[in-house]
Amino acid sequence: MPATLIDGKATAARMTAEIAEDAAAFQHATGIVPHLVAVLVGDDPASAVYVRNKQRACEKAGLKSTLHRLPAETTEIQLLELVEQLNADAAVHGILVQLPLPKHIREQVILDAVIPGKDVDCFHPHNVGLLVQGRPRFLPCTPAGCQRLLAEYKIETAGAQAVVLGRSEIVGKPMAMLLIQRGAVADATVTICHSRTRELASIVRQADILIAAIGKARFVTADMVKPGAVVIDVGINREGDKLVGDVDFEPVSQVASAITPVPGGVGPMTIATLLRNTLTAAQLTVG
Numbered sequence: 001m002p003a004t005l006i007d008g009k010a011t012a013a014r015m016t017a018e019i020a021e022d023a024a025a026f027q028h029a030t031g032i033v034p035h036l037v038a039v040l041v042g043d044d045p046a047s048a049v050y051v052r053n054k055q056r057a058c059e060k061a062g063l064k065s066t067l068h069r070l071p072a073e074t075t076e077i078q079l080l081e082l083v084e085q086l087n088a089d090a091a092v093h094g095i096l097v098q099l100p101l102p103k104h105i106r107e108q109v110i111l112d113a114v115i116p117g118k119d120v121d122c123f124h125p126h127n128v129g130l131l132v133q134g135r136p137r138f139l140p141c142t143p144a145g146c147q148r149l150l151a152e153y154k155i156e157t158a159g160a161q162a163v164v165l166g167r168s169e170i171v172g173k174p175m176a177m178l179l180i181q182r183g184a185v186a187d188a189t190v191t192i193c194h195s196r197t198r199e200l201a202s203i204v205r206q207a208d209i210l211i212a213a214i215g216k217a218r219f220v221t222a223d224m225v226k227p228g229a230v231v232i233d234v235g236i237n238r239e240g241d242k243l244v245g246d247v248d249f250e251p252v253s254q255v256a257s258a259i260t261p262v263p264g265g266v267g268p269m270t271i272a273t274l275l276r277n278t279l280t281a282a283q284l285t286v287g
């Protein structure tokens, strides 16, 4: 059974249009244009592309975006000083520090320095804590993007067996946290797998909903997928000049009932959620 293609690009475009409408209404009421500042340190080409895509998306939604490009030799102290400056600037609503940072800078120190009210990536312990308690200020961008896709395609999550492959702070952990909350597009029974998981294939095979986020090209093969499962592929891996996910797309799409492509699946949803968080950050400044 060839799976339904879950179209992240189209869904993200709809979300961006919704955000544009809400941002325009907010601006009309308050005179404030939500402003996202991106900080890019060094010259990693992939990071530069990600930041450019985020800036373009801001433009489409009518949000202001500014980029601070710093050289690879920037010190931790210098970067902290910039973050402090942005924290104190009332005209900045969201701060995004593009990862990875050069090795001599401790990422945790920098991410912790972004004040919770401007932490639109939802990395700060305060925001993660609120998320765990089911009362988020901001939504974790990639996991919330996956959740929105499940909602758009009316995937039943209540009581479903969901398996999250990967336990990173950015994707795996917050993804599991969203799916176990009480409420809509949640209430799932969640298992998290990682590199030390035993019998991984047999656990994955039990999933009604599989979220793959491990960063290993085509890791999930058709024999690991339960017939009729919904497969959300977060992975972005380079194979020559091609991008592929963590799921072996063609064979798995013969087994799954619905599947996201790479590219055009989760990626655009991550950016759309970031825009939503930036608007939320601006709205929170006026109460």
Ligand code: NAP
Pocket: 142, 165, 166, 167, 168, 169, 170, 171, 172, 193, 194, 195, 196, 197, 200, 213, 214, 215, 216, 234, 235, 236, 237, 266, 267, 268, 270
């Ligand atoms: P990460 O920080 O490297 O985490 C990878 C996770 O996968 C870790 O928990 C690791 O386990 C687990 N893992 C690695 N190899 C495994 C294996 N063979 N079997 C089982 N588990 C394994 O990666 P990430 O930041 O979460 O990103 C994951 C993928 O998603 C990457 O391809 C990344 O590019 C992509 N991504 C996409 C988006 C998007 O918007 N589409 C956003 C973020 C990330 P341990 O913890 O035991 O090491």
